[in-house]
Amino acid sequence: MSTDPESPAADPAADDVCYVGPIRMRPEQRGKTTDRRLLEWVDPRDADRRAERTMRDSWRVLRIQSEFVAGFDAMSEVAEAVTVFGSARLAPDSPEYALGVRVGRALGEAGYAVITGGGPGAMQAANQGAHEAGAQSIGLNIELPFEQGLNPWVDLGMNFRYFFVRKTMFVKYAQAFVCLPGGMGTLDELFEALTLVQTKKVVRFPIVLVGSDFWGGLLDWMRDVLAARGMISPEDLDLLTVVDDPDDVVAAIEAAAPTRPGMNPPGVDGTIAR
Numbered sequence: 001m002s003t004d005p006e007s008p009a010a011d012p013a014a015d016d017v018c019y020v021g022p023i024r025m026r027p028e029q030r031g032k033t034t035d036r037r038l039l040e041w042v043d044p045r046d047a048d049r050r051a052e053r054t055m056r057d058s059w060r061v062l063r064i065q066s067e068f069v070a071g072f073d074a075m076s077e078v079a080e081a082v083t084v085f086g087s088a089r090l091a092p093d094s095p096e097y098a099l100g101v102r103v104g105r106a107l108g109e110a111g112y113a114v115i116t117g118g119g120p121g122a123m124q125a126a127n128q129g130a131h132e133a134g135a136q137s138i139g140l141n142i143e144l145p146f147e148q149g150l151n152p153w154v155d156l157g158m159n160f161r162y163f164f165v166r167k168t169m170f171v172k173y174a175q176a177f178v179c180l181p182g183g184m185g186t187l188d189e190l191f192e193a194l195t196l197v198q199t200k201k202v203v204r205f206p207i208v209l210v211g212s213d214f215w216g217g218l219l220d221w222m223r224d225v226l227a228a229r230g231m232i233s234p235e236d237l238d239l240l241t242v243v244d245d246p247d248d249v250v251a252a253i254e255a256a257a258p259t260r261p262g263m264n265p266p267g268v269d270g271t272i273a274r
């Protein structure tokens with residue numbers, strides 16, 4: 001993969017290319033990603049389709065397993081890391097993109113590897129900042145119905161077929177989540193993280209939202225509607241830290257250290273070695 005943003009790998013026929021996992025598909029077959037095939041509804045009244053589904057799903061388990069193995073192998077050497085989420089649609093000349101670069105750089109300079117979804121926009125911005133800081137810049141991409149490469153600032157990249165496998169990697173190898181402004185995907189990732197922390201599936205896991213003007217309305221709604229109506233506890237709001245300055249992202253993460261027990265060997269004084 002090229003790390004030169006000036007010369008991303010050019011495929012003259014890129015519009016006609018589609019991959020399902022490692023398999024290159026003909027244009028007329030595109031549109032059905034592995035996730036979509038897995039989740040596809042089969043009419044239970046159709047006995048043939050049901051039998052076919054049973055057989056396919058059994059084999060699918062092996063594919064899912066192999067994706068976990070490949071992911072664990074690829075990530076096994078990753079040092080302390082922070083996962084950064086954010087909009088795939090940020091333009092490289094937008095102020096939010098510039099903010100994302102600064103966040104990635106601040107994390108990299110503080111000694112963290114930066115993990116993103118490996119795509120464009122905010123993901124690319126964070127990868128760029130991390131790369132420029134000399135930190136590990138990791139992209140965990142997902143198979144999509146249209147061709148999309150890893151962004152050019154990713155140094156260690158993977159392309160996952162299954163959303164849930166990829167999501168496991170986002171959490172397992174990070175000690176904090178940072179959310180830049182984003183849409184559906186970012187909100188999904190944010191609320192999954194919140195649920196994992198709320199239910200104590202992960203502990204000491206800071207979730208930092210960057211951009212008070214962007215996130216303020218959501219926080220207000222969570223307090224005024226969710227907490228006010230008893231859908232969440234008032235303390236749940238403390239699971240989120242909202243900042244505007246990239247240095248405050250690092251500070252919020254450092255404040256939660258030491259990280260998850262057993263994640264890294266503690267130093268003699270019980271702190272985490274960076």
Ligand SMILES: C/C(=C\CNc1ncnc2c1ncn2[C@@H]1O[C@H](COP(=O)(O)O)[C@@H](O)[C@H]1O)CO
Binds near residue numbers: 086087117141144
């Ligand atoms: C829509 C476009 C590209 C889509 N490419 C993506 N590549 C990798 N990861 C993605 C992509 N789109 C969404 N994600 C994940 O969700 C988050 C962003 O979603 P949002 O809806 O844009 O907020 C991001 O953190 C990724 O993990 C444009 O070319």
